[in-house]
Amino acid sequence: MKDYQKILHELAANGSLRSLPHAVHQGKWIEQDGQRMLNLSSNDYLGLANDRELRNEFLDWLRDSDCPLSSSSSRLLTGNFTEYEVLEQLLAETFGREAALVFNSGYHANTGILPALADKQTLLVADKLVHASIIDGLLLSGTSFLRYRHNDYEHLEQILQKETPRYEQVIVATESVFSMDGDVADLNRLVALKHNxxxxxxxxxxxxxxxxxxxxxxxxxxxxxxxQDIDLLVGTFGKAMASMGAYLLCSQEIRTYLINTMRPLIFSTALPPAQIAWTTFLFRRLPQMNVRRQHLAAISRKLAAALQGHGGEISRSHIVPFIIGANEDCVLTAEELRRHGFYCLPVRPPTVPKGTSRIRFSLTADVTTEEMDALLAYIFENLEEKFGNTTGKTI
Structure with a gap:
C-alpha cells in the first residue's frame, strides 16, 4: 500500500503542502480569519464577476425566460439547447471564422481537442511553459510529442525542419499570454513559421x-x-469573461470531426443553458469595455516596473510574477502580504520550476490606482529589506 501520509509529511517539510483556502468573497475583497484583503490572485481580469449592475440586468432577463438551470444531458443527446447554437454562431461571426464549438472548461478543451485530432502520423510540438492542461492533452494523445524552449522560435523552426517530413501533420501548441510568467507569445512569428x-x-x-x-x-x-491564421484558436469563459466553459474557433470540418471523436465533449453533461446565456450576455458587451482594458494595462505596467529584477521584467500582461526563489521564503512573503491587506498566494513547484517559487499577482480592472500605489509602497519596502533594491527606484 502506498504511504500517502509519508508523502504528505514530505510535502509539508519542503513547503509544498497545499490546502483549500477558506475565504468569504465581497466583490474585489476577500475576508479570511477576520481580516479584509484586496484580492490580487483572481482571474476576474475585467472585474465583471463583481459587477452587480450587469448581474442584476441578466437575472431580470433570466427570471422572465424559460432558460433551464441544467442541461441534464450531453449535447449529443438532449443537451444541445438553442443557447449553445446562439453563442457558437455569435463567436464564429465575431471572430470571422467558419465555426465555433463550446466546451465545459478550458481543461476539457485542451485535454480533448489534441487527443481527438492526433494519431500515430501526428507530431505534437508545444512550448516548454504551456499550461498543465495542454501537457495532459499531449500525454493523453498517446502519440509523439516534443517541447521547444519557451518562446524560442529558432528552436521551434529547427524541430519543424527536421520533423515535418516524417509526419502527416504537426500541431504546434502555445498559450498567447502565459499563466505563470505573464509574458506573451509572438503569434505573428508563429503564423509565419506555420505558413512555411x-x-x-x-x-x-x-x-x-x-x-x-x-x-x-x-x-x-x-x-x-x-x-484568420490560427487553425485552432482556444479560449476560456471562466476568467475575464466571468462565466464558465471554453471555446474553439476552427474550420467547419474540424468542428464536425470533434463532435464525433472528442471524448470530453461526447461523454460530459453539457453546461446549463442559463450559464451559456450569461456567457453570451457578457460576450456581446466586450467591445464596449476598452476603459477597463486600458486601466488594467496601466496598473499592470506600474507593478511590473516596480518589480524589475524580481520578475517584473518578464511580464507583458496583467499577470506579474514576483519571483522569491525558495518555497519557504515564498510562503512567508505571501503571509506577510496578507497581513498587510493584500490577498496573494504562493506558487511553488511543480507548477513552476524548482527555485522560482513566486507570488503571482493576477490583476483585475477593479483594482484602483490608489490601491496599486499602496501595494507598490509595501513591495518596495519589502524588496529593500529582504531582497535588496536592484532597481534603484523609489515610490
Missing part, C-alpha cells in the same frame, strides 16, 4: 488574453491581426 510548412497546424490557447487584449477584447490574436 503545409502540414503544420497552429493551436493557440488565449485563456488569459480573451477579454483583456485587442480592440474588441478578442485576445492577442486580434491585437496581432492574425485571427
Amino acid at each position: 510548412y503545409p502540414n503544420v497546424l497552429l493551436y493557440v490557447d488565449e485563456a488569459h488574453a480573451i477579454g483583456v487584449r485587442g480592440s474588441r477584447g478578442l485576445g492577442v490574436a486580434e491585437e496581432c491581426g492574425c485571427l
